[in-house]
Amino acid sequence: MKMRRRLTLRDLVDEALSGVAARPSRLALTTLGTVIGVAALVSTIGLGQTASGQISDRFDATSATRVVVEAGERDSPDGAVQATELPWDAADRVARLSGVASAGTFARVAVGGANVRGVPINDPSGSIDHDIPVTAVTEGLFDAVNGVLSTGRFFDSGHDERGNAVVVLGRYAAERLGINRVDAQPSIFIGDRPFTVVGILDTVSHRSELLDSAILPMGTAESLYGLQAPAAVEIRTELGAAQLIGSQAALAVAPNSPELLSVEVPPRPGSLRDDVSTDINALFLALGGLALLVGGLGIANITLLSVMERISEIGLRRSVGASSKHIAGQFIVESVVIGFLGGLIGAAAGVLATVGVSVVQDWTPLLDYRLAVLAPFLGAAIGLLAGTYPAWRASTIEPITALRTN
Amino acid sequence: MTTTSDASPSPPVVEMVGVGRSFPGPPQVHAVRDVDLAIDRGEYLSIVGPSGSGKSTLLHLLGLLDRPTHGTYRLDGVDVSELSEAHRAELRGERIGFVFQAFHLLPHRSVLENVGLSMLYQRVPRRERVQRSRDALERVGLAHRVDFDPGTLSGGERQRVAIARALVGEPSLLLADEPTGNLDSDNVEAVLDLFDKLHTEGITVAVITHDDHVSARAGRRVRITDGTLSEAAV
Numbered sequence: 096m097k098m099r100r101r102l103t104l105r106d107l108v109d110e111a112l113s114g115v116a117a118r119p120s121r122l123a124l125t126t127l128g129t130v131i132g133v134a135a136l137v138s139t140i141g142l143g144q145t146a147s148g149q150i151s152d153r154f155d156a157t158s159a160t161r162v163v164v165e166a167g168e169r170d171s172p173d174g175a176v177q178a179t180e181l182p183w184d185a186a187d188r189v190a191r192l193s194g195v196a197s198a199g200t201f202a203r204v205a206v207g208g209a210n211v212r213g214v215p216i217n218d219p220s221g222s223i224d225h226d227i228p229v230t231a232v233t234e235g236l237f238d239a240v241n242g243v244l245s246t247g248r249f250f251d252s253g254h255d256e257r258g259n260a261v262v263v264l265g266r267y268a269a270e271r272l273g274i275n276r277v278d279a280q281p282s283i284f285i286g287d288r289p290f291t292v293v294g295i296l297d298t299v300s301h302r303s304e305l306l307d308s309a310i311l312p313m314g315t316a317e318s319l320y321g322l323q324a325p326a327a328v329e330i331r332t333e334l335g336a337a338q339l340i341g342s343q344a345a346l347a348v349a350p351n352s353p354e355l356l357s358v359e360v361p362p363r364p365g366s367l368r369d370d371v372s373t374d375i376n377a378l379f380l381a382l383g384g385l386a387l388l389v390g391g392l393g394i395a396n397i398t399l400l401s402v403m404e405r406i407s408e409i410g411l412r413r414s415v416g417a418s419s420k421h422i423a424g425q426f427i428v429e430s431v432v433i434g435f436l437g438g439l440i441g442a443a444a445g446v447l448a449t450v451g452v453s454v455v456q457d458w459t460p461l462l463d464y465r466l467a468v469l470a471p472f473l474g475a476a477i478g479l480l481a482g483t484y485p486a487w488r489a490s491t492i493e494p495i496t497a498l499r500t501n
Numbered sequence: 502m503t504t505t506s507d508a509s510p511s512p513p514v515v516e517m518v519g520v521g522r523s524f525p526g527p528p529q530v531h532a533v534r535d536v537d538l539a540i541d542r543g544e545y546l547s548i549v550g551p552s553g554s555g556k557s558t559l560l561h562l563l564g565l566l567d568r569p570t571h572g573t574y575r576l577d578g579v580d581v582s583e584l585s586e587a588h589r590a591e592l593r594g595e596r597i598g599f600v601f602q603a604f605h606l607l608p609h610r611s612v613l614e615n616v617g618l619s620m621l622y623q624r625v626p627r628r629e630r631v632q633r634s635r636d637a638l639e640r641v642g643l644a645h646r647v648d649f650d651p652g653t654l655s656g657g658e659r660q661r662v663a664i665a666r667a668l669v670g671e672p673s674l675l676l677a678d679e680p681t682g683n684l685d686s687d688n689v690e691a692v693l694d695l696f697d698k699l700h701t702e703g704i705t706v707a708v709i710t711h712d713d714h715v716s717a718r719a720g721r722r723v724r725i726t727d728g729t730l731s732e733a734a735v
């Protein structure tokens with residue numbers, strides 16, 4: 096028995112390429128489905144990754160570094176209600192933990208019905224009553240909530256310790272009081288007690304009620320209004336340290352009864368992004384997959400048509416020694432080539448679409464480069480699947496039948 | 502190879518004994534019945550017969566494109582009836598050259614590539630394929646057409662390309678089915694002259710035709726009527 100002679104792979108690919116290239120308009124039509132499918136897949140995944148990247152960027156910047164400790168209460172086994180108060184130095188205790196960028200305490204101050212006014216109580220019109228809330232914070236809180244002043248400065252720990260009558264106004268409170276500059280050291284009155292305005296708070300990332308209120312140093316609120324204890328500790332952590340700080344903060348603040356404090360931490364790092372990404376990607380993947388299925392059916396359909404059109408070519412090839420396997424191989428490779436080309440063009444189109452949409456949306460395009468590399472091979476795999484049936488049909492055509500057709 | 506340089510008497514190229522081919526109906530057709538045919542090396546044979554008499558069916562059997570329903574067929578002394586399809590395809594590529602009435606050239610492929618196609622499944626190295634294709638085209642007088650698209654050639658030129666394709670693999674047997682059926686008289690002469698030339702070069706040729714003028718050029722004529730073969734006077 097002689098050695099079985101076979102077509103070399105290069106010859107097979109050459110034949111397939113020539114067969115594909117012989118009908119350029121047909122090629123365009125055949126690849127269209129795969130181009131659309133792969134482009135849809137690449138751009139949807141790309142846009143999914145890009146979009147969820149933007150979403151998580153936003154979360155990362157603010158929420159992911161915020162930890163809040165509040166005093167809580169709970170029912171003890173004997174039926175009594177156990178409560179705890181935050182210590183005055185709660186912020187300092189927390190600040191000692193490594194991973195804390197800044198911390199400060201916050202409290203609402205009951206001023207006994209006194210109104211906040213821009214002028215003394217003997218205002219002749221008597222009508223300018225402002226229902227402005229009064230709050231108290233320590234110096235560190237401004238930093239912890241990313242406070243930005245529009246003018247003036249924050250009070251400092253010296254004001255706090257001395258119980259000075261100074262105030263920082265939230266921007267809305269300042270508007271209502273008609274104060275927009277502090278260089279002339281304007282005063283406001285809470286009841287009949289004057290306070291010097293040292294700054295106006297423009298923005299905060301959390302606790303936006305501060306913007307509506309008159310903000311006193313914690314020590315001032317304690318000495319003038321008998322504030323009992325801070326209500327909450329606001330902590331801004333280093334990026335990625337929120338989980339750790341969340342687990343340590345309660346013990347640091349109240350070593351004797353940490354379980355009585357409530358600690359609010361951001362979702363586990365990455366879990367938010369993952370959730371969003373998975374949802375979006377699942378949807379997009381389904382859409383892209385559907386488009387690919389349609390593309391695959393398109394290849395199968397047109398390859399089948401091509402087999403029928405080229406029956407006499409099949410007959411000829413059989414007459415010059417091609418076995419049925421050679422015929423099947425040729426059509427398979429042709430449809431793999433078509434799928435690969437479609438995948439290549441589709442990947443390019445998908446990347447372009449991702450970049451284009453990102454530019455319009457002012458996003459940073461995020462695309463896993465492996466996707467762009469894999470896409471042509473995905474196209475080839477689809478070509479392989481799609482070409483199997485037409486190739487099998489081609490291989491079962493009897494040479495004498497094929498040669499009779501012309 | 503195709504020459505008869507062996508000292509021992511070489512077997513006939515074709516040896517058919519009691520070969521028949523029927524197509525299961527309904528109605529069943531006995532296209533070829535009980536044919537005994539031997540073709541010696543270097544012979545130039547014509548097969549004549551009316552339309553539907555079984556000429557093409559016989560040619561397909563001779564060329565291993567089809568299997569007989571009964572009888573034995575030895576090609577170059579090898580009984581091919583029992584061989585696997587893949588093996589028959591290989592033998593076909595190696596030993597048989599076909600020329601068809603309809604030329605069967607691949608469109609959009611150059612004349613050279615069309616000729617080279619015959620060696621594609623024989624694992625002849627690429628470089629050698631090109632060289633042999635050029636030589637074959639020279640043999641049929643088309644050296645100046647190697648890079649043409651077959652679509653731009655005349656009918657006679659196309660058939661000569663097809664003949665070059667059949668020759669290039671150095672077959673034991675050249676089979677032509679109505680090779681002049683689509684040609685005008687000038688081109689018929691050119692093709693017949695070419696067959697004469699190939700015959701004198703020692704190639705075994707079997708030509709199917711219903712044209713007496715064509716069959717008259719062959720050294721031996723057989724007639725097939727209703728599937729039954731008989732020797733005929735030249």
Ligand SMILES: Nc1ncnc2c1ncn2[C@@H]1O[C@H](COP(=O)(O)OP(=O)(O)OP(=O)(O)O)[C@@H](O)[C@H]1O
Pocket residue numbers: 524530531532550551552553554555556557558559711
């Ligand atoms: N695949 C087939 N199935 C059924 N019948 C067939 C088949 N192939 C050929 N036949 C029949 O066999 C007979 C011989 O056909 P064949 O093609 O060999 O004739 P031919 O001599 O070549 O005719 P022509 O000169 O018209 O080409 C015809 O009656 C034809 O109908």
Ligand SMILES: [Mg+2]
Pocket residue numbers: 556557558678
């Ligand atoms: Mg016929």
